[in-house]
Amino acid sequence: MKALILDGYVDEPSCLGVPPFISPYPRFVYGVLKSIGISAIYTTIDRFREDYKLREELKNFDYLFIIAGIAVPGNYIGGKPLSKREIFGLNLAKRNVLLGPIYLELSKKDVLSLEDASIEVLEFPFERKFCEFFGVEFDLDKFLIAGAEVVKQHPEFPNIICEIETYRGCYWAKCSFCIERFQKIRMRDPRNVVLEIKALYDCGVRHFRLGKQTDFFTYLADFSYDFPKPNPEALKRFHRVIWENCAKIRTLHLDNVNPKTIAEYPEESKEIIKTIVTYQTPGNVAAFGLESADEVVVKKNSLCATAEEVMSAIELMNKFGKATGYNGLPTLLPGLNFVIGLKGETKETFEKNFEFLKSILEKGLLVRRINLRQVKIFPGTPMEKEGYGRLLKHKRYFNAFKKRVREEIDNPMLRKILPKGRKLTDLRVEIEGKISFARQIATYPILVGLIGEYKRQTFVDARIVDYGYRSVTTVESPINVNKANLEQIRALIGSRAVEIIKRRPFKSIEELENLVEDAKLLFTV
Numbered sequence: 182m183k184a185l186i187l188d189g190y191v192d193e194p195s196c197l198g199v200p201p202f203i204s205p206y207p208r209f210v211y212g213v214l215k216s217i218g219i220s221a222i223y224t225t226i227d228r229f230r231e232d233y234k235l236r237e238e239l240k241n242f243d244y245l246f247i248i249a250g251i252a253v254p255g256n257y258i259g260g261k262p263l264s265k266r267e268i269f270g271l272n273l274a275k276r277n278v279l280l281g282p283i284y285l286e287l288s289k290k291d292v293l294s295l296e297d298a299s300i301e302v303l304e305f306p307f308e309r310k311f312c313e314f315f316g317v318e319f320d321l322d323k324f325l326i327a328g329a330e331v332v333k334q335h336p337e338f339p340n341i342i343c344e345i346e347t348y349r350g351c352y353w354a355k356c357s358f359c360i361e362r363f364q365k366i367r368m369r370d371p372r373n374v375v376l377e378i379k380a381l382y383d384c385g386v387r388h389f390r391l392g393k394q395t396d397f398f399t400y401l402a403d404f405s406y407d408f409p410k411p412n413p414e415a416l417k418r419f420h421r422v423i424w425e426n427c428a429k430i431r432t433l434h435l436d437n438v439n440p441k442t443i444a445e446y447p448e449e450s451k452e453i454i455k456t457i458v459t460y461q462t463p464g465n466v467a468a469f470g471l472e473s474a475d476e477v478v479v480k481k482n483s484l485c486a487t488a489e490e491v492m493s494a495i496e497l498m499n500k501f502g503k504a505t506g507y508n509g510l511p512t513l514l515p516g517l518n519f520v521i522g523l524k525g526e527t528k529e530t531f532e533k534n535f536e537f538l539k540s541i542l543e544k545g546l547l548v549r550r551i552n553l554r555q556v557k558i559f560p561g562t563p564m565e566k567e568g569y570g571r572l573l574k575h576k577r578y579f580n581a582f583k584k585r586v587r588e589e590i591d592n593p594m595l596r597k598i599l600p601k602g603r604k605l606t607d608l609r610v611e612i613e614g615k616i617s618f619a620r621q622i623a624t625y626p627i628l629v630g631l632i633g634e635y636k637r638q639t640f641v642d643a644r645i646v647d648y649g650y651r652s653v654t655t656v657e658s659p660i661n662v663n664k665a666n667l668e669q670i671r672a673l674i675g676s677r678a679v680e681i682i683k684r685r686p687f688k689s690i691e692e693l694e695n696l697v698e699d700a701k702l703l704f705t706v
């Protein structure tokens with residue numbers, strides 16, 4: 182028996198699987214297939230689009246498992262997710278099965294059309310159904326651990342970051358637009374999470390994100406309270422055991438944190454922030470769901486946290502997380518999510534959102550990333566009745582708001598977080614060109630324009646010389662003065678670059694020191 186696991190990528194409120202991220206889903210599927218003796222190949226949709234031979238061979242495969250679903254769309258550099266339209270052309274193996282959050286986007290008619298095209302669709306979350314499909318007993322931990330080795334087949338291995346699930350569901354589960362309402366709370370035993378991380382680590386993975394949960398601060402919390410009470414001691418132990426088992430991890434980050442938890446439990450949260458600062462790696466971002474700073478919108482959409490609560494969470498996280506780490510970025514900062522097009526939104530909502538952001542800047546607080554998302558409506562959520570009317574009506578307000586945020590908030594914030602001259606380490610080149618584009622392997626990595634031509638997948642350290650709205654321009658650092666081009670030298674030292682080029686080659690840095698301040702910092706020979 183032969184199967185292909187085709188990763189069309191996922192992006193959910195609490196899970197990312199667009200390269201360099203790999204979600205837990207293909208690892209789980211591989212683990213189940215392995216346990217019943219089905220040999221499986223894994224590939225990504227980007228690689229598959231170019232692989233005509235594999236497409237041809239698929240008719241001899243018993244199964245094609247397609248994983249897909251972009252529930253919270255973003256702009257992706259690492260890959261182009263599988264589109265709904267493309268899926269219809271994937272009836273290529275003897276049995277073709279569609280898995281993942283894509284299910285939540287499909288109407289009954291879509292499902293019937295796919296079935297007519299010989300593509301079966303499994304309900305989401307699919308793991309239990311997937312086990313039933315093969316008549317094996319459901320065991321999330323066992324199959325995630327057993328399936329770890331599939332990561333070696335990822336086209337970008339070992340430069341990938343594994344999304345790790347700690348728990349499922351949301352204690353609030355009421356926000357009008359959110360699909361987390363469809364999941365029940367299910368906490369994973371931390372021993373199994375560590376075993377999974379260790380299994381991936383033993384395969385060569387060095388980058389991890391504890392990202393697949395709605396609120397990292399309530400992992401292992403006491404859920405008998407109205408708002409779950411965090412357990413700082415348990416989280417500290419959890420981190421310690423990860424490092425005892427996997428001492429050479431290079432990235433350990435997190436994703437979502439519910440600011441309501443921090444506002445309700447500041448003392449416990451303070452301890453958790455300190456643990457994260459100590460045991461996770463710098464450049465970390467805790468994405469906070471504010472969604473709207475307008476109290477009317479908060480109420481009408483049953484949003485979890487008020488603007489005041491989110492502000493108090495931002496303040497606490499800044500207090501302990503804003504120091505710069507060894508890779509050039511602050512250790513731990515909050516990120517902010519806004520959702521546009523919700524019930525009760527008016528022109529004033531945009532003003533209130535902007536005022537909220539402005540007050541963050543005025544208070545001297547730092548926020549690493551501001552995500553302005555237009556609502557995506559899913560069947561079964563309260564937003565279904567509302568539809569996209571308000572979003573369309575407010576399009577021009579949204580565009581103006583976005584422009585203002587990018588110009589008046591993002592850009593000055595970026596300059597504060599990453600001042601000129603700051604060195605960023607371990608930038609992985611993803612796009613080649615006269616200006617190459619690179620990012621750190623991290624949660625919400627900053628996009629870095631790197632002056633000069635570099636091959637994909639090379640790693641470079643570089644210094645900041647300029648800014649875009651949400652990106653920085655850099656030059657490799659230190660760079661060989663005898664090989665660097667005029668643009669690179671000019672970006673570092675200005676108009677004296679021409680003279681430096683004329684005087685090349687330099688035999689030593691000392692020779693250069695007579696002409697350039699900080700020569701040792703910027704150049705090698």
Ligand code: SF4
Binds near residue numbers: 353356359439484485
């Ligand atoms: S707090 Fe609201 S937006 Fe966040 S995961 Fe829960 S239901 Fe979804």
